[in-house]
Amino acid sequence: MREILGRAPYLNTxxxxxxxxxxxxxxxxxxxxxxxxxxxxxxFINMILVLGLQVYMGNSGIVSFAHIGFMGIGAYASAVLxxxxxxxxxxxxxxxxxLQPIDLPFWLAVTVGAGVAGVVAAIISYPLMRLSDxxxxxxxxxxxxxxxxxxxxxSEVTNGPRTLFGVERFTYLWxxxxxxxxxxxxxxxxxxxxxxxxxxxxxxxxxxxxSCGVNMVFVRWVAFVLMCIxxxxxxxxxxxxxxxxxxxxxxxxxxxxxLAMLVIGGPVSVSGAVIGTILVTLAFExxxxxxxxxNTNQVFGTQVFGLTEFLLALAMIGILIFRPAGVMxxxxxxxxxxxxxxxxxxxxxxxxxD
Amino acid sequence: xSNIRVTVRRRATAAFAQGIAFGMGIxxxxxxxxxxxxxxxxxxxxGALSLTGIQAPLDEPTLRGAQVAVEALNEEGGIxxxxxxxxxxxxxxxxxxVGNVAVQLIEQGADMIVAPCDFDFGGPASRAAQxxxxxxxxxxxxxxLYGSAALGDKQFTASMxxxxxxxxxxEYAFKEKGWKTAYVVTDTFxxxxxxxxxxxxxxxxxxxxxxxxxxxxxxGAQDFSAQLNRIQNLDEKPDVIxxxxxxxxxxxxxxxIREIGIETPIMGGDSYDDTGLFAALGEAHGNDIWFxxxxxxxxxxxxxxxxxxxxxxxxxxxxxxTSFTAMGWDTxxxxxxxxxKAGSTDGDKMADAMxxxxxxxxxxxxxxxxxxxxxxxxxxxxxxxLQNGETSFIGWMKPTNPPAP
Numbered sequence: 001m002r003e004i005l006g007r008a009p010y011l012n013t014x015x016x017x018x019x020x021x022x023x024x025x026x027x028x029x030x031x032x033x034x035x036x037x038x039x040x041x042x043x044f045i046n047m048i049l050v051l052g053l054q055v056y057m058g059n060s061g062i063v064s065f066a067h068i069g070f071m072g073i074g075a076y077a078s079a080v081l082x083x084x085x086x087x088x089x090x091x092x093x094x095x096x097x098x099l100q101p102i103d104l105p106f107w108l109a110v111t112v113g114a115g116v117a118g119v120v121a122a123i124i125s126y127p128l129m130r131l132s133d134x135x136x137x138x139x140x141x142x143x144x145x146x147x148x149x150x151x152x153x154x155s156e157v158t159n160g161p162r163t164l165f166g167v168e169r170f171t172y173l174w175x176x177x178x179x180x181x182x183x184x185x186x187x188x189x190x191x192x193x194x195x196x197x198x199x200x201x202x203x204x205x206x207x208x209x210x211s212c213g214v215n216m217v218f219v220r221w222v223a224f225v226l227m228c229i230x231x232x233x234x235x236x237x238x239x240x241x242x243x244x245x246x247x248x249x250x251x252x253x254x255x256x257x258x259l260a261m262l263v264i265g266g267p268v269s270v271s272g273a274v275i276g277t278i279l280v281t282l283a284f285e286x287x288x289x290x291x292x293x294x295n296t297n298q299v300f301g302t303q304v305f306g307l308t309e310f311l312l313a314l315a316m317i318g319i320l321i322f323r324p325a326g327v328m329x330x331x332x333x334x335x336x337x338x339x340x341x342x343x344x345x346x347x348x349x350x351x352x353x354d
Numbered sequence: 355x356s357n358i359r360v361t362v363r364r365r366a367t368a369a370f371a372q373g374i375a376f377g378m379g380i381x382x383x384x385x386x387x388x389x390x391x392x393x394x395x396x397x398x399x400x401g402a403l404s405l406t407g408i409q410a411p412l413d414e415p416t417l418r419g420a421q422v423a424v425e426a427l428n429e430e431g432g433i434x435x436x437x438x439x440x441x442x443x444x445x446x447x448x449x450x451x452v453g454n455v456a457v458q459l460i461e462q463g464a465d466m467i468v469a470p471c472d473f474d475f476g477g478p479a480s481r482a483a484q485x486x487x488x489x490x491x492x493x494x495x496x497x498x499l500y501g502s503a504a505l506g507d508k509q510f511t512a513s514m515x516x517x518x519x520x521x522x523x524x525e526y527a528f529k530e531k532g533w534k535t536a537y538v539v540t541d542t543f544x545x546x547x548x549x550x551x552x553x554x555x556x557x558x559x560x561x562x563x564x565x566x567x568x569x570x571x572x573x574g575a576q577d578f579s580a581q582l583n584r585i586q587n588l589d590e591k592p593d594v595i596x597x598x599x600x601x602x603x604x605x606x607x608x609x610x611i612r613e614i615g616i617e618t619p620i621m622g623g624d625s626y627d628d629t630g631l632f633a634a635l636g637e638a639h640g641n642d643i644w645f646x647x648x649x650x651x652x653x654x655x656x657x658x659x660x661x662x663x664x665x666x667x668x669x670x671x672x673x674x675x676t677s678f679t680a681m682g683w684d685t686x687x688x689x690x691x692x693x694x695k696a697g698s699t700d701g702d703k704m705a706d707a708m709x710x711x712x713x714x715x716x717x718x719x720x721x722x723x724x725x726x727x728x729x730x731x732x733x734x735x736x737x738x739x740l741q742n743g744e745t746s747f748i749g750w751m752k753p754t755n756p757p758a759p
Contacts, residue, residue: 035458090504152572155542161572162545163449163474165481165504242450244477249450292443305406305444 010188010270013332017184017274024278025177037173039285044176045238047277050261051180051187052230054273056223057262059196061203062132064224065255066125066140067231069147070117072250074232075239076151076158078113079167082106082240087166094156106170110236117232121225129220132206144255151247163246171241179237183230188270188332190226195219257284260312264319266326271333279327280312287311397436397699399424399689400443400459401468402479403493407447408573411601411628412471412678416493417442419682420468422662422669423690433690434699440686445470445479453478460486465699466689471513471678473497473504474544480509487701489708491688494648494681496624497545498759501729508705510722512685512715513648514733516546519623520553521753522646522735523596527621528561533593535564537618539581539607541599543573550598550623556757566592573603578610585616594619601625605634612639624648629675632743640743646735649677649717650747655736656716677736680716688713688720718750728759 028040049071057064080092081104088095104112128139152161190196199219202209210216239245257280265276287308294304319326401420403413424440432438443459445452456467456479467483470476471494483490484506492500492511496519500511527533536558540551555565566588569581585595595618599607608620612635619642626645635643651674653660662683666674674680688708695711696703705725713720723730737748 034461035454038454038457090499160542160548162543162548163477165477165499242453242478243481244449244453246449246474249448295444296441303405 009332009334010192012334012336013271014185014188016333016335017271018181021177021181021184021274025173029173039281041171041173041176041241042238043277043281044173044180045171045234045241046258046261046281047180047274048176048183048234048237049231049258050265050273050277051183051270052227052234053258053262054267054270055187055190055230056220056227058267058269058273059191059199059203060220060223062136062140062220063259064140064227065137065259066143066147067227068250068255068258069144069151070121070228071231071235071238071254072147072151072247073117073120074110074113074235075245075250076113076164076235077116077232078109078236079164079239080157081112082109082168082170083166084168091164091166092157092159096156099157106168106240110233110240113236114229114232117235118225118229121228122221125224125228126217126221129217129224144251148247148251151250158247161246161248163244165244167239167243167245169240169243171237176237176241179233183233184270184274187273190223191270195222199223257312260316262326264316264326266328266330268325268330269328269332271331272326272328275327275333280315283315284308284312395436396439397433397693398462398464399438399440399466399468399686400456400462400464401440402445402452402456402459402476403442403468403470404445404447404452404475405442406444408600408602409445409447409470409472409475411630412494412625413445415674415676415678416471416682416685418670419666419674419679419684420493420686421682422666422679423683423686425669426665427686427690433693434697442468445475447475449475449478452476453482455479456482456490460488464488466490466693466704468493468682468685468689469495469509471495471681472544472546473500474546476500477505480505483701484509489689489692489701489704491685493685494624494678495546497549498728499545499549501731502725503728507725508701510688510705510708510729511731512681512688512717512720513624514731514735515759516549516623517553517756517759518731518733518753519646519735520550520555521557521756522737522751523621523623523644524554524557524561524563525753526644526646526737526748526751527594527596528558528563531594531619533563533619535566535590535592535594537566537585537588537592537595538568539571539595539597539599540568541571541573541603543600546623546625547573547598547600551596553757554596554598554621557753560755560757566590571599571603571607573600576603576606578603578607581607582610582614585611586614592618594621596621598622599625601628601630602634605631608635608643609639612641617642619644621645624677626740627676627678627738632740632745635740635743637743640740643740644748645738645740646751647677647738649680649736650738650745651675651677651680652747655747656718657714659716662716677717684713684715684717684720687715730759 028036081102085101151158198214202214202216261276261280266272291307403417404410424438428437443455445455466488467479467490469479469490469492473495476492476495480490489508494513495511496513496516498515538551541547622645624647627647692704692708693699696707709722709724718734721732734750734752737751739746739748
């Protein structure tokens with residue numbers, strides 16, 4: 001039983017993180033206006049992406065850019081499958097006849113979208129999992145470029161670089177929050193699961209782990225596919241939240257934002273992913289409010305542009321200099337006494353990945 | 355050892371608690387700090403125009419024009435006896451941001467929404483307005499998708515559609531200039547660039563012209579050599595090259611065509627109406643170019659133009675540089691006249707009024723069809739010629755039997 005459930009402390013971590021997250025969602029639901037609701041909904045969608053990135057990058061120690069591409073795959077797959085046929089005729093003039101009449105309910109469309117992304121990821125990524133270090137990072141970047149190119153040029157399904165509109169709104173605050181909670185539980189479990197532990201061992205010492213019988217390619221592959229499924233679910237939720245979008249969204253800017261969230265929070269722990277998402281969202285909205293304030297009141301006598309992105313990049317540099325392992329330094333938040341030793345494996349001392 | 359662990363944990367928890375407290379602060383400030391009372395005494399027009407990014411060369415001049423219109427109206431007592439407050443938040447040429455910004459403006463009490471000058475970039479603002487039951491008008495989106503069918507029964511564009519713009523270019527080329535063959539280059543970037551070519555081709559062929567080929571290009575590729583090669587190696591030289599693209603790549607495309615010595619006339623739509631393009635081409639390459647745009651910045655082109663030019667100079671201290679400034683003015687004036695006619699800023703009443711009225715604007719007469727017919731904007735296009743890097747106004751053009759959207 002313990003083999004399946006993993007080591008106990010992750011439940012403590014999940015609960016410790018869930019309490020404030022539920023509070024944030026409930027407070028926003030009760031007191032927040034439309035704008036706050038949208039910010040928090042987006043924050044939870046981003047949290048799913050960051051948690052997915054943590055599953056792979058945090059546990060394997062390999063930076064990945066590709067997941068945002070799979071976010072796009074999930075978004076387009078679920079949007080096209082759940083769009084009413086009359087709207088499809090207007091927005092996608094050259095859609096294949098097979099896809100034209102399909103009108104799936106929202107959750108089914110999300111599931112199929114995640115499935116499509118999962119299958120694509122499983123096929124493409126297996127050979128890439130042998131690569132480590134710089135080569136692995138570069139190929140993940142190349143994969144992002146390839147997926148973006150396909151999205152931009154596959155006009156029949158994606159409407160090319162132009163806006164895909166007519167997607168119905170299904171994602172609200174609790175939809176994205178609920179999925180993020182489930183994602184949190186799973187990511188925390190995965191970290192302590194058999195595959196997760198093997199993956200972390202291979203991150204800390206590749207040679208030693210393999211000599212102990214860890215099939216590094218397989219465990220990396222599992223985590224990579226899981227990350228892509230996370231990203232696709234987030235993409236599907238986002239598509240049904242924003243209702244009109246284009247491939248340009250699933251590219252470098254989004255990659256940077258999600259990566260910043262994870263790096264600032266600390267990639268090694270699930271708590272780092274959650275805290276990073278919250279901190280960056282707060283900082284982002286704070287800077288945006290500041291920019292708006294400066295511009296409406298003409299503080300500098302002229303309009304200030306791009307302050308948000310500039311300050312976010314500065315924050316990332318600052319974190320990397322002064323706290324390279326992120327805010328959480330690879331630790332998990334836990335309430336109460338430390339998990340007693342002697343049961344299961346001793347807690348490994350975690351350091352930042354690379 | 356255990357002491358160190360405890361400290362780290364405590365510090366982390368404290369940081370976390372601070373974060374939560376900060377978050378709650380922002381959320382509650384937002385919830386209780388939203389201005390609601392102030393919105394009653396004044397009329398609030400919200401703008402989601404982009405001041406940064408690829409859309410800025412089109413949106414920024416419309417914002418300047420809209421500001422002039424707001425000042426002019428306020429001097430005469432505002433709309434419905436209320437002073438107008440106009441706030442624009444930067445949409446950053448990102449559709450998601452444009453939508454968010456529009457939602458934010460609506461929450462702050464906006465009565466109507468000025469949407470960016472394009473379907474792909476401006477659509478999200480109109481969708482937000484439609485969801486809130488408000489009238490949304492795009493300053494100059496010309497995609498035929500910008501209307502009631504795709505966006506909702508309270509959404510309009512102040513521009514002509516590409517059915518008119520493309521057909522006007524085709525008609526001028528075929529009838530006035532006598533060009534019988536055309537070569538088309540289409541940027542697949544946004545719906546505007548794609549549909550402009552579509553209706554140019556359709557009308558040009560309806561008139562009896564021949565389109566040799568429609569070549570594709572994608573904004574941002576920065577490499578036009580493949581397309582250029584195909585133009586150079588044509589067996590039969592076209593009478594005119596129609597290029598439907600967007601700045602900044604539009605400048606690069608035209609330059610590279612002219613630089614290898616192809617002097618064939620070039621035609622296009624309102625994205626050419628940008629001083630940035632004229633500067634990029636200069637005297638050497640800015641020759642034999644014709645484009646269809648919204649109006650022309652010269653007295654006598656349309657009624658009220660002299661007044662606009664004077665007021666614009668008063669507010670901004672210089673003459674307007676592109677006809678997009680007039681589109682900002684026109685958009686606000688449409689809102690003002692529709693609100694006066696409807697006697698309220700209610701979205702349904704204003705939309706009904708707009709469908710009935712005929713507007714006399716700096717960009718010519720404008721008549722909307724009913725919501726069932728898509729809010730088709732019946733308008734004329736303004737033809738402008740570029741020679742030696744200088745523009746001149748040719749005249750108004752209303753194509754006969756333009757293609758259906």
